[in-house]
Amino acid sequence: MKNLLLPRHAEVLTQLARGRALLAFDFDGTLAPIVPARETAALRSSTRALFAQLCRLFPTAVISGRGRGDVRARLASAKVKYVIGNHGLEQGGEPTRGKSSLDAARRCLRELTTRMAGLELEDKGYSLAIHYRGASRKQAARAAIRAALAKLEKPVRTMAGKCVVNVLPLTGAHKGDALLELQARERAELALYVGDDLNDEDVFRLGKPGQLVTVRVGRNPRSAASFFLRSQRDVDGLLERLVGLRTR
Numbered sequence: 001m002k003n004l005l006l007p008r009h010a011e012v013l014t015q016l017a018r019g020r021a022l023l024a025f026d027f028d029g030t031l032a033p034i035v036p037a038r039e040t041a042a043l044r045s046s047t048r049a050l051f052a053q054l055c056r057l058f059p060t061a062v063i064s065g066r067g068r069g070d071v072r073a074r075l076a077s078a079k080v081k082y083v084i085g086n087h088g089l090e091q092g093g094e095p096t097r098g099k100s101s102l103d104a105a106r107r108c109l110r111e112l113t114t115r116m117a118g119l120e121l122e123d124k125g126y127s128l129a130i131h132y133r134g135a136s137r138k139q140a141a142r143a144a145i146r147a148a149l150a151k152l153e154k155p156v157r158t159m160a161g162k163c164v165v166n167v168l169p170l171t172g173a174h175k176g177d178a179l180l181e182l183q184a185r186e187r188a189e190l191a192l193y194v195g196d197d198l199n200d201e202d203v204f205r206l207g208k209p210g211q212l213v214t215v216r217v218g219r220n221p222r223s224a225a226s227f228f229l230r231s232q233r234d235v236d237g238l239l240e241r242l243v244g245l246r247t248r
Contacts, residue, residue, distance in 0.1 A: 004227035017245030029196035086126035088178035133163035
């Protein structure tokens, strides 16, 4: 992985700024800092101003694990062209498939929260998130969640996150599918995607050199992303450079 903000990679940002590009971002841990209480997540004032500028200059997208309405409400005045929720499943309207396939998982996890303290089930319709930040023994909580889901007659897809296990239908769109669809819709020659978590690997693993620039917030040698930013605060630096190059 290479630090995208180093001078030696300036040409990558120049190509994004000068070409027909789609710029896409995760929300939590990328545009907004990770916070203990997810309902308080928000853009810092500096990020809010830079992102609003970026959205006036480029077609932009936010592809989040949050519900679409939830994440849209947190983007303040930024005129984001595309907001995709539920890890790529929620693009607007009602889900056409997959929602009922979570019924058994929903019942199973609700029952688990009554037996184990510190667990919270977040039902986003298209997907579920079982949070265990409040559990005193996090490893045991994570193991209990995995064990409960393993007993389901119909398997589901799970993705680990920061003190959360995301539960999705086994089939259905993911973040990578959503990004490719938006890139085709925009007829963009190049796309940028910035994310910070395991669920962003669905985009990072797409590869597509010369067509997709993948950036992870926080260096991780196991990630499939081509580039990294050292911390979430460096997202401001990236936004600032793209805005500057576009308006130069």
